[in-house]
Amino acid sequence: MSGLGALIKKELKEQLKTYRFLIIAIVLLIFGLMTPLMLKYLPEILKIAGEDIIIDIPPATAVQALTEYADTIAQMGVLIVVLVTMGAISREIDKGTAAMVLSKPVSREAFILAKLFTLSTSFVVALVLASIACYVYTVILLGEADITAFIALNGLLILFFIVAISVTLLLSSVFKSQLAAGGLALVFFVGQAVIANLPKIGEYMPSGLVSWGTGLLTGDTASAWGAVRMSLAIIIACLYLTWLRMRNKEL
Amino acid sequence: MEAIKCEGLTKRYRDIIALDNLDLSVEEHSIFGFLGPNGAGKTTTIKLLVGLSAPLTGKAWVAGHEITSGAIGLRSKIGYLPEVPAFYNWMTGLEFLSFIGELHHLSKVETKKRCDELLELVELKEAAKRRIGGYSRGMRQRLGIAQAIINKPEVLFLDEPCSALDPIGRREVLELIKRLSAGATVFMSTHILSDVERVCDSVGIIDRGKLITTSSMEELQRKYARSVFELEFEGDAAPLVASLRAVPWLAKAEQVEVNGSLTLRIQVRDINTAKRELPGITAASGLTLLRYELTLPSLEDIFVELIAGGGKR
Amino acid sequence: MDNLDTFTEILPFFIPLLILQLALMIVALVDLIKRQRVRGDNKVLWALVIVLVNIIGPVVYLIFGREE
Numbered sequence: 001m002s003g004l005g006a007l008i009k010k011e012l013k014e015q016l017k018t019y020r021f022l023i024i025a026i027v028l029l030i031f032g033l034m035t036p037l038m039l040k041y042l043p044e045i046l047k048i049a050g051e052d053i054i055i056d057i058p059p060a061t062a063v064q065a066l067t068e069y070a071d072t073i074a075q076m077g078v079l080i081v082v083l084v085t086m087g088a089i090s091r092e093i094d095k096g097t098a099a100m101v102l103s104k105p106v107s108r109e110a111f112i113l114a115k116l117f118t119l120s121t122s123f124v125v126a127l128v129l130a131s132i133a134c135y136v137y138t139v140i141l142l143g144e145a146d147i148t149a150f151i152a153l154n155g156l157l158i159l160f161f162i163v164a165i166s167v168t169l170l171l172s173s174v175f176k177s178q179l180a181a182g183g184l185a186l187v188f189f190v191g192q193a194v195i196a197n198l199p200k201i202g203e204y205m206p207s208g209l210v211s212w213g214t215g216l217l218t219g220d221t222a223s224a225w226g227a228v229r230m231s232l233a234i235i236i237a238c239l240y241l242t243w244l245r246m247r248n249k250e251l
Numbered sequence: 252m253e254a255i256k257c258e259g260l261t262k263r264y265r266d267i268i269a270l271d272n273l274d275l276s277v278e279e280h281s282i283f284g285f286l287g288p289n290g291a292g293k294t295t296t297i298k299l300l301v302g303l304s305a306p307l308t309g310k311a312w313v314a315g316h317e318i319t320s321g322a323i324g325l326r327s328k329i330g331y332l333p334e335v336p337a338f339y340n341w342m343t344g345l346e347f348l349s350f351i352g353e354l355h356h357l358s359k360v361e362t363k364k365r366c367d368e369l370l371e372l373v374e375l376k377e378a379a380k381r382r383i384g385g386y387s388r389g390m391r392q393r394l395g396i397a398q399a400i401i402n403k404p405e406v407l408f409l410d411e412p413c414s415a416l417d418p419i420g421r422r423e424v425l426e427l428i429k430r431l432s433a434g435a436t437v438f439m440s441t442h443i444l445s446d447v448e449r450v451c452d453s454v455g456i457i458d459r460g461k462l463i464t465t466s467s468m469e470e471l472q473r474k475y476a477r478s479v480f481e482l483e484f485e486g487d488a489a490p491l492v493a494s495l496r497a498v499p500w501l502a503k504a505e506q507v508e509v510n511g512s513l514t515l516r517i518q519v520r521d522i523n524t525a526k527r528e529l530p531g532i533t534a535a536s537g538l539t540l541l542r543y544e545l546t547l548p549s550l551e552d553i554f555v556e557l558i559a560g561g562g563k564r
Numbered sequence: 565m566d567n568l569d570t571f572t573e574i575l576p577f578f579i580p581l582l583i584l585q586l587a588l589m590i591v592a593l594v595d596l597i598k599r600q601r602v603r604g605d606n607k608v609l610w611a612l613v614i615v616l617v618n619i620i621g622p623v624v625y626l627i628f629g630r631e632e
Contacts, residue, residue, distance in 0.1 A: 002323050003354050005353075006350060006353035006354050007354075009353070010339075010350055013342075013346075014339065014341065017341040018341055095337045096333060096335060096336075096337030097337045097338065097339060099298075099303055099333060099337070100333065100336065100337050100338070100398075101354065102303065103301050103302070103303055103326060103329075103331040103333075104326055104327075104351060104354040104355060105323050105324065105326040105327045105354060105355060105356065106323070106326075106354055107323055248305060250298075250303070250304045250305070251298070251303040251304065
């Protein structure tokens, strides 16, 4: 895997210098903080705003906050994955930097894996920050929650994001247009979310990772190993296809 | 020994044959000029030789290794400057060079040493810590040359190395290329003939994907040495041109501007007869002769003739 | 005065959130000001997008608007 180390270093620097990492971290953090805050204070904010309707909803719970956090972060996370990944390969081919780098003793596998690795790393770091922020706020505002279940939930979210990164990376190696790659990646995620509601095949969709995670919070014991296996299969398949695409790519 | 060897390289882009059965060999430690008009197949050839593109048929060897897309070891022995070098604009010049050094597996110390040397050499020392995004085209070209030679390559491929440079920069780069040939074989493509005349030991001329000829510079000049007479007159030499049309040994006669004065250039097929007969014809025309000179053909003359000949298919 | 009490009670929790949003906006604005050329060549429009479209505005600028 020639050149992997140098490429990873370059990708990490690029994430920082082009604000990619900042975007990922801040957006996830914002939603991490916002979810428990909104659950707790939305009724009161409405009151301050002078709405005279009497809102009669039961007080929010910690489990509710963490569940909502998982759903929001999964959606926003995929959106951010798509935004920061959709040009990752096509832009380098288009600008000619891929030709510059790949004329050096660098394997094309390393070129792809460096991107997958650094993007995944960014999301891991950002999710750790966001989940800590969310958990602290939830405990302060709404009370205790099962921390082990919450950690497991975040682990499943990471896997979900890596699926998103792999899919978008593949599309960015196929389509010259960033918007085409991004659009199709979103179609893929909306599509799998719809299918996830169907009986039988539904439980194999990557979205099953998120529902398994939120289930853990409420003590639901139904596991979704099918979704885990499917997710790993998608990641490997996408990497393989990206490699096939890049292997003979004329630069 | 040959540093570069191609056998029957053919490349097709959809219906267009970009390269048609190219056979070529380049001697070690020589500077090979690859000449041709735009779109002739020069960039295609270089991309095949550095392994960024794969041929439809044919084989090629560089520095003793056969080129395949997986021949990663070979790439540490070659240097490549693309036609339009691309960089990560968020990096500084120094960061980019260090990055390329790392890709070549140079040690930290070695990378730093080479970066310092090269930034000095291509005169980017002051701009080394500025973002490449703010570099001019000439600076980018010079950075491109620096990254191509950071690994002290055995074979160096330069695709139009002088295209973005001003006359002074161009001269400096050509001198640099000349110096490099002591330790490396240089394969440079260009459409600028004077550059080739200035530095190359041998040339290949390509047009529409077909190699028209290869030879050493001297041989080329000798082989196509239709000597050229340059005559300068007071006033228009058109009547003389008309009377020259009748002589059998004439290849071409035309009036051209040279340094602001009108000069009649006469290319001939039979140099000895021309030497004997031309003065008489000139005298008979009644024009006042200012200058009479026999010169060697420039590469441009040869080039135009070869391309014109090859083009008429 | 009931509303004011709630307001002062809630506010501290919202400050980190506001800081994050502001940070994103400032990073984008500083980059916009320093940059000579932006996509679409309309700096004013980008400035409006960054300031008016919460979160998404700065993100879209930082990903698409920056052009060398």
